[in-house]
Amino acid sequence: MKYPLPPLNPLRTFEAAARLCSLTSAAEELNVSQVAVSRQVRVLEDYLGVTLFRRLHRGIELTREGKELYEGITQVFQDISNAAHKVSRRGRRDILSIQSYTTFSQRWLIPRLANFHEANKTTEVRLSSSLAPVDFETQNIDASIRSGYGDWPELHSEKLVDIELIPICSPGLMESKNLKSPKDLTRVRLLHSMARPNDWESWLSATGVDIDAEAGISFDNSALAIEAASMSIGVAIAVKVFVERQIQNGSLIAPFENTCKTGEGYYLTWPRNLRASDPLLNFLSWMRDLMTKKE
Numbered sequence: 001m002k003y004p005l006p007p008l009n010p011l012r013t014f015e016a017a018a019r020l021c022s023l024t025s026a027a028e029e030l031n032v033s034q035v036a037v038s039r040q041v042r043v044l045e046d047y048l049g050v051t052l053f054r055r056l057h058r059g060i061e062l063t064r065e066g067k068e069l070y071e072g073i074t075q076v077f078q079d080i081s082n083a084a085h086k087v088s089r090r091g092r093r094d095i096l097s098i099q100s101y102t103t104f105s106q107r108w109l110i111p112r113l114a115n116f117h118e119a120n121k122t123t124e125v126r127l128s129s130s131l132a133p134v135d136f137e138t139q140n141i142d143a144s145i146r147s148g149y150g151d152w153p154e155l156h157s158e159k160l161v162d163i164e165l166i167p168i169c170s171p172g173l174m175e176s177k178n179l180k181s182p183k184d185l186t187r188v189r190l191l192h193s194m195a196r197p198n199d200w201e202s203w204l205s206a207t208g209v210d211i212d213a214e215a216g217i218s219f220d221n222s223a224l225a226i227e228a229a230s231m232s233i234g235v236a237i238a239v240k241v242f243v244e245r246q247i248q249n250g251s252l253i254a255p256f257e258n259t260c261k262t263g264e265g266y267y268l269t270w271p272r273n274l275r276a277s278d279p280l281l282n283f284l285s286w287m288r289d290l291m292t293k294k295e
Contacts, residue, residue, distance in 0.1 A: 006047050013040035014052060015077055018062055018070040094123040096279045100145040101195070102129045103222040104266065107242035109145075116286050123279045131195060136271045143270040143280055150267050156276070157267040158284055161291045164240040165203045165260045168252045173232040179255040182209040189234030190216030191225040199237045199262075206260040226252075241266075241291070 017026040017037060027034040045052050052066035062070060100109060105127060113125060134144040150157040169179070169188070177187050182204075190200055190213070201213040216234060219225045226243060229236035230252060240259060246252035268284050270276060276284070 006044060010040040010044035010047070011073065012077075013037055014044050014066075015070065015073055017041060017053070017060065018066060019074075021061075022059060094120075094279050095126060096123055096277075096283060097126040097128070097140060097142045098145065098283070099128045099130055099134050099139075099141050099143075101131060101147070101221075103193075103195070103226075103239075103242060104145055105129050106223045107226065112290060115290075116283065119286065120279070120282055123282065125283070134269075136274075142277065143268055143283075145266055146269050147264055147266050149264060152269065154272055155269040156272045157269045158288075159265045159267050160287055161241050161266050163262050163264040163266065165199050165237055165262065166240045166243070166254050166258075167203065167235050167256060168226065168238050168243050168247070168254055169229050169235040170232045171250065171253050173229075173235070174253045174255050176232075179235075182207050182256050182258060183211075184255075185209070185211055185235060191228050191234040191236035192216055192218040193220075193222040193225045193237075194218050195221045196239075202262055203237055203258070203260040207256075207258045 013026065013030065016029050017023055020026050020029065023034050023037045023041075027037045030037065041052060048065075048069075050065040051063050052069065053060040054063060109127070113127070116125065117123070128141070133146065134141045145160070146152075146155075146157075147163065150159060167182075167185070173179075173188065177184065179185075179188070190211075192200060192214075197218075200216075204211055204213050217228070219228065222236075222238060222242070225236040226238055228234065229238075230246075235255070243252055243254075247254050268287065270280065
């Protein structure tokens with residue numbers, strides 16, 4: 001049978017008195033009166049039905065039962081303290097927890113985080129990745145980067161960039177397949193992201209090319225599709241902001257000038273009923289500057 005927990009406040013008071021071997025010292029540590037400490041110890045003794053301390057002329061001494069109880073709870077209190085410290089954000093106001101998509105994190109955010117830290121040395125960014133929307137009530141997350149139309153009624157959303165789609169491939173594939181117009185895509189594999197399954201269909205429709213948009217190879221996320229394109233496996237459809245650096249340095253090629261804006265964007269979001277912290281506002285300002293800056 002599971003034995004019920006004793007009252008925790010008297011137990012905490014007992015632990016302090018036993019550790020310090022003094023009711024007076026325990027009272028000072030707990031910022032209460034010695035009378036209050038004595039009362040709490042008495043409550044615990046009455047609950048357990050044993051005497052925990054011998055009251056001596058110049059102090060206190062644990063009884064056999066008191067020693068057994070103290071030895072049993074010492075590690076438990078330390079474990080509670082360690083667990084609380086691990087999850088606590090008290091006194092660390094510049095910790096900023098952000099959830100993002102894997103591709104956004106890998107292709108855009110992570111390569112630039114050192115730049116943010118240089119400008120905000122007292123802010124620690126904790127980055128996690130997931131496709132699922134954040135549950136701000138149960139998850140310890142300050143803000144999330146989310147794609148869509150910005151119409152989430154429970155969230156404050158600040159647009160970072162429009163989603164603009166562009167086909168990309170390796171220089172070698174472009175040369176070997178002689179890609180000159182979108183119609184030439186019939187000669188190559190189309191590389192898809194299961195996280196954004198409609199991107200090829202959107203781009204082909206906007207371009208006016210009648211090609212089977214579902215043919216080719218599908219990957220778990222856009223980052224993998226882009227990596228496959230860099231290995232000449234096929235042509236991937238990418239969000240332009242994720243591949244601009246690679247296009248500029250020539251490691252990836254945009255074989256056609258045609259792009260397609262879906263009407264969606266990437267947004268930094270946080271609960272509408274909460275005021276954004278200064279670290280979050282600094283993060284938003286930093287992202288806006290880099291998103292609009294020509295790199």
